[in-house]
Amino acid sequence: SPRVIAVSNQKGGVGKTTTTVNLAAALADLGAKVVVIDLDPQGNASTALGIEHNATVQGTYEMLHGASTMGSVLRQSQQHPNLWCSPATINLAGAEIELVPSQQREQRLKRAIDEYIAQATQRPDYIFIDCPPSLGLLTINALVAAGEVLVPIQAEYYALEGVTMLWDNVGMVAQYLNPAIHISTILLTMVDSRTNLSREVENEVRTHFPDTVLTTVIPRSVRVSEAPSHQLTVIGYDNNSSGALAYREAAIEMAEKFAQR
Amino acid sequence: SPRVIAVSNQKGGVGKTTTTVNLAAALADLGAKVVVIDLDPQGNASTALGIEHNATVQGTYEMLHGASTMGSVLRQSQQHPNLWCSPATINLAGAEIELVPSQQREQRLKRAIDEYIAQATQRPDYIFIDCPPSLGLLTINALVAAGEVLVPIQAEYYALEGVTMLWDNVGMVAQYLNPAIHISTILLTMVDSRTNLSREVENEVRTHFPDTVLTTVIPRSVRVSEAPSHQLTVIGYDNNSSGALAYREAAIEMAEKFAQR
Ligand SMILES: Nc1ncnc2c1ncn2[C@@H]1O[C@H](COP(=O)(O)OP(=O)(O)OP(=O)(O)O)[C@@H](O)[C@H]1O
Ligand SMILES: Nc1ncnc2c1ncn2[C@@H]1O[C@H](COP(=O)(O)OP(=O)(O)OP(=O)(O)O)[C@@H](O)[C@H]1O
Ligand SMILES: [Mg+2]
Ligand SMILES: [Mg+2]
Numbered sequence: 046s047p048r049v050i051a052v053s054n055q056k057g058g059v060g061k062t063t064t065t066v067n068l069a070a071a072l073a074d075l076g077a078k079v080v081v082i083d084l085d086p087q088g089n090a091s092t093a094l095g096i097e098h099n100a101t102v103q104g105t106y107e108m109l110h111g112a113s114t115m116g117s118v119l120r121q122s123q124q125h126p127n128l129w130c131s132p133a134t135i136n137l138a139g140a141e142i143e144l145v146p147s148q149q150r151e152q153r154l155k156r157a158i159d160e161y162i163a164q165a166t167q168r169p170d171y172i173f174i175d176c177p178p179s180l181g182l183l184t185i186n187a188l189v190a191a192g193e194v195l196v197p198i199q200a201e202y203y204a205l206e207g208v209t210m211l212w213d214n215v216g217m218v219a220q221y222l223n224p225a226i227h228i229s230t231i232l233l234t235m236v237d238s239r240t241n242l243s244r245e246v247e248n249e250v251r252t253h254f255p256d257t258v259l260t261t262v263i264p265r266s267v268r269v270s271e272a273p274s275h276q277l278t279v280i281g282y283d284n285n286s287s288g289a290l291a292y293r294e295a296a297i298e299m300a301e302k303f304a305q306r
Numbered sequence: 307s308p309r310v311i312a313v314s315n316q317k318g319g320v321g322k323t324t325t326t327v328n329l330a331a332a333l334a335d336l337g338a339k340v341v342v343i344d345l346d347p348q349g350n351a352s353t354a355l356g357i358e359h360n361a362t363v364q365g366t367y368e369m370l371h372g373a374s375t376m377g378s379v380l381r382q383s384q385q386h387p388n389l390w391c392s393p394a395t396i397n398l399a400g401a402e403i404e405l406v407p408s409q410q411r412e413q414r415l416k417r418a419i420d421e422y423i424a425q426a427t428q429r430p431d432y433i434f435i436d437c438p439p440s441l442g443l444l445t446i447n448a449l450v451a452a453g454e455v456l457v458p459i460q461a462e463y464y465a466l467e468g469v470t471m472l473w474d475n476v477g478m479v480a481q482y483l484n485p486a487i488h489i490s491t492i493l494l495t496m497v498d499s500r501t502n503l504s505r506e507v508e509n510e511v512r513t514h515f516p517d518t519v520l521t522t523v524i525p526r527s528v529r530v531s532e533a534p535s536h537q538l539t540v541i542g543y544d545n546n547s548s549g550a551l552a553y554r555e556a557a558i559e560m561a562e563k564f565a566q567r
Pocket of ligand 1: 056057058059060061062063064085089176177178234235236263264265266267269270271273288316317318319439462463464465
């Protein structure tokens with residue numbers, strides 16, 4: 046059955062979206078069937094994959110409210126044919142407040158995914174969920190639906206400070222809502238080996254999470270940040286750039302690590 | 307009466323906290339009395355100002371629930387004696403869900419600030435509110451309590467894409483909850499004039515928001531990102547660095563612009 050991976054970190058701007066779309070693209074180009082669920086009202090993952098997400102589009106919002114099935118909202122990426130995306134529209138911004146008083150508010154995403162997997166003619170190999178920078182109901186839905194969490198950590202001081210909070214929250218979800226959820230993977234992003242700060246953060250992370258952090262790190266590279274303005278992943282925008290290479294390596298390392306579990 | 311400024315942008319990692327603490331520090335060092343309200347459960351502003359914010363501390367959470375007054379939770383910065391901070395503790399993470407069913411849920415912060423201003427022996431000149439990267443109830447509370455919004459925009463593609471969403475949200479709060487709220491200031495952060503992307507984003511912002519964006523921009527500078535690991539603002543950490551200089555200039559430009567209104 047598919048690997049369902051929530052990409053989460055409540056710290057903002059650490060590379061959640063960039064990691065989601067580029068790992069997904071790398072795995073899709075290797076022949077895997079990959080789904081990306083954009084769960085962030087900003088819709089950055091939808092933008093990076095070139096998927097329309099104006100307010101009239103049916104997407105993740107309708108899926109959470111049970112108005113549409115996941116199968117009906119998935120859109121295929123032009124650039125990576127094995128990659129499908131459930132777009133985030135502006136309506137998603139209201140979902141957190143709307144869901145608070147509703148029934149089974151934490152299980153909405155899980156029910157939609159389980160239903161999709163049960164009826165899909167070709168089951169996906171990977172389902173990535175791009176989370177917003179918070180630990181509210183949208184992220185809780187992702188942590189309940191997923192089997193594992195991938196945490197991007199930017200090589201900066203604040204990003205390190207927030208990891209304990211995230212670790213505790215995943216623990217709470219595991220205790221009360223989804224016993225399977227755990228942090229399986231940490232990926233260091235925007236690493237700049239020329240600065241002391243970046244090296245110090247990397248050392249800290251490797252010391253505290255030796256079995257979880259990938260050997261591959263993603264370097265800071267302007268090609269990575271240029272790609273979304275062309276509605277492309279960096280894999281599609283400049284496949285020989287240091288960022289594209291690093292994401293392809295990280296995808297392979299992640300797949301191999303899982304196989305050896 | 308004091309200028310109450312919400313520093314907000316739902317895009318994560320654009321420099322909200324860094325801008326809040328460094329503008330506040332620059333104004334405090336010029337002799338103004340400044341208050342920073344840390345409204346982000348991550349507590350990054352509290353960290354940068356060297357203010358204790360473990361779970362036992364009374365802070366912004368207690369203030370929102372009416373359990374403590376603002377005057378009783380404010381702590382003085384060691385480094386900048388004119389600067390006081392209401393710390394964010396981990397309890398704040400639950401506040402968004404807790405506040406949804408409560409009375410006057412959008413007015414909690416405003417009531418606490420108004421009460422403080424009414425009874426303070428020495429009124430502050432500035433109150434900055436550091437918002438989390440979302441448009442949920444915490445940020446709505448800030449937009450209701452404040453008289454204006456300062457929007458940091460990182461010189462990156464996604465940061466530009468999110469501005470319309472923020473603009474619309476501020477408009478909604480102005481229509482239904484706080485007629486005074488408006489985006490008064492845009493500050494470009496992490497500008498790297500060597501890259502096309504950065505120059506293009508700056509041009510876009512200056513074209514679309516000519517009267518709102520400050521002339522001063524904040525350059526990307528590793529000294530800025532090193533400062534919080536020493537529990538210091540960059541003004542206190544390396545006052546001659548390009549980042550410190552830029553934040554001092556931005557503070558003066560903001561004060562002068564307001565005076566000429
Ligand atoms: N390796 C990299 N090199 C250079 N820039 C990068 C890299 N990774 C991400 N970026 C840029 O950094 C910014 C933050 O990345 P991204 O938006 O993916 O983070 P996020 O965690 O998804 O943010 P949010 O918290 O808002 O969801 C973006 O402008 C992105 O283009
Ligand atoms: N001018 C700058 N030069 C270099 N690094 C910077 C600069 N401004 C901010 N940073 C770094 O970029 C990261 C993001 O900044 P910051 O945390 O202030 O953004 P934020 O918008 O408050 O994030 P969040 O959305 O999580 O609240 C931090 O690690 C910070 O140290
Ligand atoms: Mg994102
Ligand atoms: Mg912040």
